[in-house]
Amino acid sequence: MSHRRSLARQFCEDSSSEDEKLMMAAIVAEEEEARLDAPRHGGSQPGRQSLQRDFAERFQxxxxxxxxxxxxxxxxxxxxxxxxxxxxxxxxxxxxxxxxxxxxxxxxxxxxxxxxxxxxxxxxxxxxxxxxxxxxxxxxxxxxxxxxxxxxxxxxxxxxxxxxxxxLRSPNAEDTARLLAIGEQRGFPVEGHAPEVNYTINGHNYNTGYYLADGIYPQWATFVKTIPNPKGEKNKNFSQFQEACRKDVERAFGVLQARFAIVRGPARYWDPETLGEVMTACIILHNMIIEDERGNRVDYRYDNMGELVTPSHREAATLTQFLQAQSDIRDKQVHCQRQVDLVEHLWQIRGLM
Structure with a gap:
């Protein structure tokens, strides 16, 4: 009998309260559950059936x-x-x-x-x-x-x-060039090495990258948002392109879930560490499958293949420069002008199709 159970029993004998008796019963039940869950060693158990699994035959x-x-x-x-x-x-x-x-x-x-x-x-x-x-x-x-x-x-x-x-590495020059080429082909041009970029849309020069976003995001220079309830064919065309490209990211996890159902089901018997490793392994396998099955419909040519992209980590030398950088990011005028330019750019692409 465990020391914990002995103390609980002695306490219960000194008291007639139903609460103390219930406490004793709970301790006994908890210890019994722990005993049943404990790993068993020492060979075969009496009365336990041994299965002949015929490994070789099943492998054949x-x-x-x-x-x-x-x-x-x-x-x-x-x-x-x-x-x-x-x-x-x-x-x-x-x-x-x-x-x-x-x-x-x-x-x-x-x-x-x-x-x-x-x-x-x-x-x-x-x-x-x-x-x-x-x-x-x-x-x-x-x-x-x-x-x-x-x-x-x-x-x-x-x-x-x-x-x-x-x-699971950082993107290299090959990855970056492929994604930029796909973005250019689909009507959202960005050239150079992120985050330092320089490109021209509809005659206007830009030097910042951007994220495709929906309506909840602010009108910052770093976002290109869709147009809610677009009016006119140009705006409708832009919204269709923007939403189609944005959903590529949203679909990515959906494809992962469709490919590996374990990541969308209940956790069941997995501990947090194993769950994290399962998710990570599924992402790695997913990336390997994508690489293995990637089509060669477009002949992309890359320079310096395999070299890791080195992002810019420039820090503002002064408080004034820092504040200016933050102001540039939040520039509503740039946000609106780039959206107008992309509307025209995508409309021109449609005319060439």
Whole structure:
């Protein structure tokens, strides 16, 4: 009997109050729950059924379904269920296995092979992609619930450690050039290296970047807002372009949720640290898929590919300069003039289509 329970019982014996008895019952219930939740060690438990999961046989089924030369489920089904094409999956599997020996094929003391790396990773991707409970992967992948949870935790950490440096890095010259070229093609020009920019719209020169925003934002020089209830074809055309481009960002998280259902479902059994790692790993995988599937419809050519963009961190030397910089950011006249110029610019683009 625990010391805490002994003190509570002695206290209750000295009192006939129902409150003290209820307190004692609560302590007993709490300790019993902790006992049931505590990890168990020491081998097999008497009366506990041991499952023969036939790892090798199940791997043969998995291999035939997805990894054979002529698999049962072709490339499209692989892409639907793993959320990526098979070459990218194999690249990730190879890197993860090399990084963490937990994902390697191991044998028990009798020489019987255990879970194949593809079984472990298939379990992970089923949980990430469909947001299912861990024990639902047991039937096909043959991972017990506890193994599936440990498997996922180790996987997301490995993804962050192996690929995080590349796919969560600051944008490089290639990334910046691609985004600027896309923005120019869609009618919102910005040239140079952010945040120092210089460009001309409708005959007017500008030297600040801007964010596409909706109506709740102030009329600052750093925002290009949509036009509520636009009148006339030019204004309607501008609003259509602006809202379409702005929603690209809003859709980005929607695509992430659609691709990995685990990020939109209830947290269930995850602790905050694991939740953060799951989210980070999903973002990394999402970026890898985007890179892998990016089309080559436009032949972008970049200079100094791979060099990180160095943002400007100029500080105002004096209070007067600082106040002037803040005033420039909040310049309503620049905000309104740029919107007028973009309306005309986009209308001209439409005329060329």
């Amino acid at each position: 089924n998995l291999h035939k379904d997805y990894f054979a030369e002529n698999p049962t489920f072709k490339a499209r089904m692989f892409r639907n269920r793993y959320r990526m094409h098979r070459p990218l999956f194999l690249r990730i599997a190879s890197a993860i296995e090399a990084h963490d020996s937990y994902f390697s094929l191991r044998r028990n003391s009798a020489g019987v092979p255990g879970l194949h790396p593809y079984q472990k990773l298939t379990s992970v991707f089923r949980i990430l992609a469909y947001g299912i409970a861990a024990d639902l992967t047991d039937e096909y992948c043959r991972l017990a619930k506890s193994t599936a949870l440990e498997n996922l935790r180790r996987f997301v950490r490995a993804v962050i450690e192996v690929f995080g440096g590349q796919y």
